Amino acid sequence: MRVRFQLRHLTRGVRIASFNINGIKARLPRLLEWLEETRPAVACLQEIKSQDENFPADEFEKIGYQAIWHGQKSFNGVAILADGQEPTEIRRELPGDADDDHARYLEAEVKGVRIACIYLPNGNPQPGPKFDYKLRWMERLRQHMATIAQEEVPAIVLGDYNVIPEDKDVWSTAAMATDALMQPAARDAYRRLLNDGWTDAIDVLNPRGGVWTYWDYQAGAWQRDHGFRIDHALLSPELADRLVAAGVDKAYRGREKASDHAPVWVELRDG
């Protein structure tokens, strides 16, 4: 066991992962399994759907993870877990709208890397107020990511962006044509983040597309591989230079009581 453990750490860099778990209470066994089997240094969670007092921090501590979290009743909610240390919280609100009370943002520092865990609004139905909220949230995110970039710390902004960036990122453009996830205004807002200098880690390593992170529970979408890519990890220039691998833990979508999202991860050379 000791040899295997050491080998893994010789051959692996720092793994930072994101998982929209769709309910931390319902998903806890699956989540603990995934953490123990893939052992990311940092894991960002979205849709914990838990109030702060019900967050199962003890369960994570038992397997060596410390956490910070930002929950609310019934829906939304984000958390950041780190292997062997407590993430240092930087902020728990996306700046720019004091009236936004959704728990969709959590930012921390772990070993000198700035980690922003996001759960971007879905925006359906569109057009309408929910889509307007999505676009406003994306503009606030752009502003804040520019602020982080100015600080010149190595940074990664990852989570459920609820945006299908390009046609190559969806099994059927026709089926999703009117969905908020791939409206031109949402895609343009995502594209602006990349134009500002952030790197979409999964995309640069899979330029031909066809990588999915989400499969609907309905209509046999998983069995038919009807998915799309909406969970993203955006890297600052310094971290982009250290990127060695990125991927999707697809098999976890096929397990019992799975989330409708699969985990995504990046691996970085030690800085």
Added chain:
DNA sequence: ATGACTGCCTCTGGCAGA
């Protein structure tokens, strides 16, 4: 095909999700 499924809190049906 105006479908399909899942989690949450519970007014056990309505909302939210994507």
